[in-house]
Amino acid sequence: MESWGWRRDHQRNERAVRQIKMMSAEWRRGLPLYLMILPGLLFFLLFKYLPMAGLVIAFQSYNPFEGIFHSDWVGFDNFKRLFTDVDFYRLLANTLTLSAINLFLFFPAPIILALIINELGKGFFKKLMQTVIYLPHFLSWVVVVGLTSLLFATQDGGINNWLASNGFARIELLSDPAYFRPLFLMHNLWKEAGWNTIIFLAALASVDPMLYEAADMDGAGRWRKLWSVTLPSLRSTIIILFILRLGSVMEIGYEHVYLLQNTLNLKISNIFDTYVYRQGIQQGDFSFSTAVGLFKGLVGLALIMMANKLSKKAGEEGLY
CATH class of the missing domain: 1.20.5 (Single alpha-helices involved in coiled-coils or other helix-helix interfaces)
Known part of the structure; x- marks a missing residue:
């Protein structure tokens, strides 16, 4: 034993x-x-x-002088102040509106661009197109908005001067609130749509060529192959990126919006990101601005969890 x-x-x-x-x-x-x-x-x-x-x-x-361990505890007072603020619903509406623009107008643009570039084959023109649409991503928002101001400034903008000299009315692009949201969308499309195609092009590169060959043998045309082979191959990637996008529904991007803001369009351009900057940095109200940031984060987390659960129920792969 x-x-x-x-x-x-x-x-x-x-x-x-x-x-x-x-x-x-x-x-x-x-x-x-x-x-x-x-x-x-x-x-x-x-x-x-x-x-x-x-x-x-x-x-x-x-x-700041007493520090985290010696500052007075106020519980949920900062959150009560946020939800009872007279500007809360306007901030929420402005933020959700710009998020909807990003989700339903900007988000499909990289997918469409990737599909178009994928149809160009593997020649020099395809590489040139990819390079051209990627380049704006490397410009800062300061440069992008600065160029827009130089071209469309009401009094001395280059395009407005040309319009005035030819008898046309000047375009109040930066001062008219009606132009703020379209300008926000156009900036995003020009600067970021090309860069965001990288993931979709990578997903398209992994599609089995035999699927296209089988579609050719069945007599499928270009549109049918696009609908029956290409888009289904992108579906899981699109769903995952859409879920991730939902997580930042309250994070529009402080720098871009702040640079486009002025006293004339503040009513529709003021969002939580710029509000936090003014309250936390300019006025030194760190506790309140942190409460606003925590609220945004919790909303994004809830949306991610909900979208992931719905994705699982629909039979798709989620984030976890």
């Missing part, structure tokens, strides 16, 4: 040693990949997760 028990323990120890060696070998093989992932992990750790500890000031009357 003792000999049998010794052999059993010895075999167990050998299996454990083999498992450790296998894990060590797998770790060494994957080390280059882990090193590639490390910068991204550090970024999210340092700039996304660690700062979450500061959310506690949303429940305080935070004083």
Whole structure:
């Protein structure tokens, strides 16, 4: 019995040693990949997760001189102030309107662009088109809005001067509130639509060519192949990116909107992002602005979870 028990323990120890060696070998093989992932992990750790500890000031009357641990605790007073603010519903409406523009008008644009570029084949013209539509992404919003101001400034804008010199009326593009949302959309389309095609083009590159060959044998035309082969191949990618987009429904982009804002269009351009900047930075109300930011984050989280659940029920792959 003792000999049998010794052999059993010895075999167990050998299996454990083999498992450790296998894990060590797998770790060494994957080390280059882990090193590639490390910068991204550090970024999210340092700039996304660690700062979450500061959310506690949303429940305080935070004083920078007293610090987090000695500031007065006020509970949900900052949230009550937010929901009873006279500007809350206007901010919510403006934010949701711009989010709807991004979701239903901007979001399909990269998909359409990717489909068009995919039909160009693999020649020089396709590469040229990709480069041309990618380039605006690398311009800052300051440059984009600055160019718009130079061209469409009411008094001395280049295009407005040309219109006036030829007997046409000047376009109040930057001062008329009616132009704010169309201009916001056009800026996003010009600057970011091309860059966002990268993911969809990568998904299209992974489509099995045999599917197109089978469609050709069945007599399918270009539109039928697009509808029956290409779009179904993109469906999971589209759904995942749409869910992720829902998570940022309250995050429009502070810089772009703020640069387009002025006293004439403030009524429809003021959103939570710019409101937080004015309250938190300009007026130093850190606790209230943190409460607003926490509210936006919770709304985005709820939308992601809801959309992911609906996606699962529809038989599609979700985020988790």
